[in-house]
Amino acid sequence: MNNLQLKGTWNEMKGKLKQKYASLTDDDLILLEGKEDELYGRIQKKLGKTRAEIEKEISGL
Numbered sequence: 001m002n003n004l005q006l007k008g009t010w011n012e013m014k015g016k017l018k019q020k021y022a023s024l025t026d027d028d029l030i031l032l033e034g035k036e037d038e039l040y041g042r043i044q045k046k047l048g049k050t051r052a053e054i055e056k057e058i059s060g061l
Helices: 003-008 010-020 036-047 051-059
Strands: none
Touching: 003 010, 036 051
16 A cells, blocks of 8 residues: 555544554644654554555555
């Protein structure tokens, strides 16, 4: 999933991620312009998964 697709559907995906992983908060899932790497880093730290695993999971939502 590219960044444009991610940004276009982020609110929907954010809700699904929060349902699946209760430990994720709104602060963890803030998507700021140019800060996608930071977002993935926060999610990686919280879930203990690799970026590739997270990207695969997000693209499957």
